[in-house]
Amino acid sequence: MNSKRCGSQSVIFPTNPKILSTATIVGDVEGQGPIGKHFDLVLEDDTWGEDSWEKAERKMFEHSVRLACNKCNIAPESLDCMLGGDILNQLISANFAARAIKAPFLGLYGACSTMVEAMLIGAMLIDGEYASTVSATACSHFSTAERQYRSPLELGGQRPPTAQRTVTGAGTAILVSDEYQHNNESTHELFNNIVISAGTIGKVIDLGVKDANNLGAAMAPAAADTIQVHLNDFNKTVDDFDLIVTGDLGSLGSELLNELCKEKNIDLKDKHIDCGNTIFSKDQNVDCGGSGCGCCAVTFCGYLIKRLEAGDINNILFVATGVLLSPDTTLQGDTIPSIAHAVVIERRVS
């Protein structure tokens, strides 16, 4: 009935919106991690010369958009639409970055699923012919997140072993239509025919986890649900993908994901990697791994897309998960709902 709807929650993008370029800006701990050399800019000082971490975070958001635009020779202010968000209250990093860039802007909030939500809506805008060029960005910052969600760093609180470390990082992907690229010869193509071909819009799932220090466990059910729905909607199996990438489940959450998938008769085999486990090494003292909406944004935009470009892998199911709690809901005794959105990103051999 809908030519671009597939199954219960999924959509296809027949015109294959292209990822023309990406850019990443990260903090020093991320720069020292296993994929540190893949990031465009590693900040030595996580205030980046600003007088607050919040101002540094918005600067990271803004400059990841500018850098990604510069790389492909698109003027940032000429973008048809900026899409994205962050996890600070009232989305201030995204909003203030959009103020600086002066392009049309749609603010999104999907907690740590925001990067994929932005890519999903961005691909609809391009494929639906509502835009020729869009940016999709997500950004988080360890110090601002600790201050807002846990306790200010100055208090020196102890973290339980199930905790994850919020990634200081901003990642942007520039999506364009084939036609735009064809008509604008001045654009540089950083990647050769890497496209977003399909996606799945997540549902909010809640299995009753209440521990705000074990968010990987809260998000694993949403990831398992979206993976199952995606495979069903397209009548595919795990074998159809080179990698199934989750956003920031961390080590405990990843174990739980594998178990939950097994219960659904889905064997992830060796196909699953989690960005929260990829960005940090175990000897970095980050407990259960990375988190925050910047985690999968920079891991994809900095590292995974280069593996796609190199032909090391040909396609991924990119599933970003977000916990939809607030400090208030935790204090009011609520359980922690979560959501996972997915996009299929592949290299098209022409």
Added chain:
Amino acid sequence: MNSKRCGSQSVIFPTNPKILSTATIVGDVEGQGPIGKHFDLVLEDDTWGEDSWEKAERKMFEHSVRLACNKCNIAPESLDCMLGGDILNQLISANFAARAIKAPFLGLYGACSTMVEAMLIGAMLIDGEYASTVSATACSHFSTAERQYRSPLELGGQRPPTAQRTVTGAGTAILVSDEYQHNNESTHELFNNIVISAGTIGKVIDLGVKDANNLGAAMAPAAADTIQVHLNDFNKTVDDFDLIVTGDLGSLGSELLNELCKEKNIDLKDKHIDCGNTIFSKDQNVDCGGSGCGCCAVTFCGYLIKRLEAGDINNILFVATGVLLSPDTTLQGDTIPSIAHAVVIERRVS
């Protein structure tokens, strides 16, 4: 180049996504106002039997979606996508409502512009054939907003005369494709051929207002900018619309909008109304009028759409404005950026 892009920031929806039904739930003060009789449900107790205002707010969000779905005979869980948001931290009203309804969900944050952002993206999903049925919802609550943004009501703080009163209200519009309605004879059509035909994606604008108690003034420049861009993009004038409706500028913000438009050589004449001035009467002691993302959601979904249906007016340019501040940015000395998105809603006489 893009068949559905028009001018610098606007889009058209050639298939004319239809607003099949709407629903509204409001608090008692809103129910006593000039358009009170148009709302579906007026709560006598603004906790709605819940043990916190926050839980009441999410219940309002959820039940406005359920009610709008029931009216047109669509099962809420069968919606192809729920879209919307609220102004509480981490979008908890929308997120917890989506958990209860169990439909695919995309969370949006545009502060008080959220209703139009949801209608804009919803219309793209329908017109782009990514969905057949979507809900667009925005919700706010006086008591939760005071607690979060100003000071808890229990403290009895005084409000300056430039302040506005956050509307306690949830409004939902159900958008469907023509084809869906044609193929589903069981749907009820509350409104006869009321469609979203076009829209304009706003830019973040900041003229340097710093007073968080005078948000109408902070938002007026964004409204003026989006109105000007929309008219330019479509080569239209104010005379092409029966009404130009802003979200929640209030009385002071509306005066400023008229002045800013005059500077742009746009005379709004008697075409402009503001939902913040429409929902309350001057003798209700609400200072400069209503605000909050529920303000324009319930004013449109409860009142204005009925005027369109009655043929009293045939089209409106619906411009919702949002201030993109957070309590942190105010404390850190920042000015207040704002954004305005617009959609054209019209009755098509067949």
